[in-house]
Amino acid sequence: MKLYKGSHKHLVAVDCIIFAYDIAEKEIKLLLIKRSIEPAKGKWSVAGGFVQDDESLDAAASRVLKRLTGLDHMHLSQSSTYGSLNRDPGARVISVSYSALIKIQDLSPDAAGLYHAHWRSILKLPELIFDHGTMVADALENLREQIKRKPVGFELLPEKFTLVQLQDLYEALYQRPVDKRNFRKKILAMNILEKLDEKEKETSRKGAWYYRFIRERYQVLTRNGFYFNLDVN
Amino acid sequence: MKLYKGSHKHLVAVDCIIFAYDIAEKEIKLLLIKRSIEPAKGKWSVAGGFVQDDESLDAAASRVLKRLTGLDHMHLSQSSTYGSLNRDPGARVISVSYSALIKIQDLSPDAAGLYHAHWRSILKLPELIFDHGTMVADALENLREQIKRKPVGFELLPEKFTLVQLQDLYEALYQRPVDKRNFRKKILAMNILEKLDEKEKETSRKGAWYYRFIRERYQVLTRNGFYFNLDVN
Numbered sequence: 157m158k159l160y161k162g163s164h165k166h167l168v169a170v171d172c173i174i175f176a177y178d179i180a181e182k183e184i185k186l187l188l189i190k191r192s193i194e195p196a197k198g199k200w201s202v203a204g205g206f207v208q209d210d211e212s213l214d215a216a217a218s219r220v221l222k223r224l225t226g227l228d229h230m231h232l233s234q235s236s237t238y239g240s241l242n243r244d245p246g247a248r249v250i251s252v253s254y255s256a257l258i259k260i261q262d263l264s265p266d267a268a269g270l271y272h273a274h275w276r277s278i279l280k281l282p283e284l285i286f287d288h289g290t291m292v293a294d295a296l297e298n299l300r301e302q303i304k305r306k307p308v309g310f311e312l313l314p315e316k317f318t319l320v321q322l323q324d325l326y327e328a329l330y331q332r333p334v335d336k337r338n339f340r341k342k343i344l345a346m347n348i349l350e351k352l353d354e355k356e357k358e359t360s361r362k363g364a365w366y367y368r369f370i371r372e373r374y375q376v377l378t379r380n381g382f383y384f385n386l387d388v389n
Numbered sequence: 390m391k392l393y394k395g396s397h398k399h400l401v402a403v404d405c406i407i408f409a410y411d412i413a414e415k416e417i418k419l420l421l422i423k424r425s426i427e428p429a430k431g432k433w434s435v436a437g438g439f440v441q442d443d444e445s446l447d448a449a450a451s452r453v454l455k456r457l458t459g460l461d462h463m464h465l466s467q468s469s470t471y472g473s474l475n476r477d478p479g480a481r482v483i484s485v486s487y488s489a490l491i492k493i494q495d496l497s498p499d500a501a502g503l504y505h506a507h508w509r510s511i512l513k514l515p516e517l518i519f520d521h522g523t524m525v526a527d528a529l530e531n532l533r534e535q536i537k538r539k540p541v542g543f544e545l546l547p548e549k550f551t552l553v554q555l556q557d558l559y560e561a562l563y564q565r566p567v568d569k570r571n572f573r574k575k576i577l578a579m580n581i582l583e584k585l586d587e588k589e590k591e592t593s594r595k596g597a598w599y600y601r602f603i604r605e606r607y608q609v610l611t612r613n614g615f616y617f618n619l620d621v622n
Binding site: 159160163164165166167168193194195206207208209210211212213214216234236237239240241246247248249250252305381383385387 | 392393396397398399400401426427428439440441442443444445446447449467469470472473474479480481482483485538614616618620
């Protein structure tokens with residue numbers, strides 16, 4: 157006896173929203189592709205595709221991303237699932253979005269070119285198909301919440317960084333200026349950065365001290381009830 | 390021409406994880422039903438059902454919840470989507486979970502009985518079918534994060550409440566004791582509670598002052614860069 161007989165089946169897609177932080181240009185970029193099938197063929201889209209019968213959602217997201225862009229071994233987190241009736245004019249498709257935020261410097265320089273993947277600043281995005289604009293906005297909002305509450309920002313910077321570089325990252329993600337004094341006060345008060353005996357001197361004559369994130373201390377503090385909190389105005 | 394031809398279709402379900410705070414018993418309860426279809430007929434389950442062709446995911450969640458439990462007009466938030474291959478032994482089913490947290494006192498007393506819905510303390514849950522235990526744990530973890538960062542707890546208490554009642558709620562959600570001094574210090578320092586000129590005298594001879602949440606002040610503070618933060622050990 158076939159179980160669940162008579163229940164409707166649906167096309168299910170995964171869409172991958174990949175952000176990369178570009179420390180040189182101080183901006184967040186989004187991975188876009190030109191869609192290869194109808195409807196909306198040739199229009200800008202995030203990397204997406206249908207879930208097959210024999211793969212989990214997570215596996216589908218990794219497969220689709222690799223096939224379309226060459227990006228592999230990426231830690232994708234599930235964001236939201238989009239299921240409005242007419243979100244895709246081609247058919248009723250339910251889409252599960254996945255997101256990731258990486259350092260653009262970690263990408264091999266030819267990966268993107270080979271697979272026709274494009275990195276566009278989130279400040280200058282072209283029009284995206286369907287509800288991809290909403291997906292991107294939702295994923296970005298999640299990231300903004302996360303970077304306030306968890307020390308994930310340090311993974312997007314080099315091992316040693318200046319406070320200016322750290323602030324640049326927050327400003328890029330928030331898309332607005334952050335109060336410098338308040339930002340420095342908050343991050344230093346958490347006591348999880350070590351000031352190094354070395355200055356970055358390329359961007360100013362006076363130079364700026366390098367810092368490093370002390371992950372071990374953060375972990376000890378967290379076990380003792382400390383919460384990372386970088387709410388900045 | 391049929392678009393997306395040849396792509397696999399999937400059964401898609403919604404599962405509703407409804408928590409209710411019981412202020413009298415100081416505990417969080419979960420809405421469970423006895424499953425009416427095979428496989429696992431008669432076993433404990435959250436309220437779930439298949440998404441139909443002509444309804445959005447949100448609409449499906451509301452419909453399923455109402456049909457199985459009589460609960461209506463509930464604000465359901467999407468949590469996560471579960472898509473492992475063998476999560477449901479009946480067939481490959483992708484499930485989108487929705488959650489809500491309500492006051493148990495708001496329920497009409499006969500609603501649950503009529504529809505065979507059962508409220509069980511999260512401290513004493515029976516074994517749940519499939520991955521429903523994981524869904525519940527994930528939703529609970531989300532709630533714990535939320536109640537730290539947003540003033541959602543006040544919606545689960547009466548208009549006027551004591552600090553003991555507020556702490557009871559946090560303890561019920563965290564499933565562990567909270568340091569009383571630290572808790573009171575943090576909540577009062579936020580300056581969003583008004584101490585009323587009235588005491589609750591049923592639970593102790595000395596009595597405990599009633600407070601109320603000043604939503605308007607919270608909104609003004611938030612516009613000026615304040616963040617609710619009730620991280621408690």
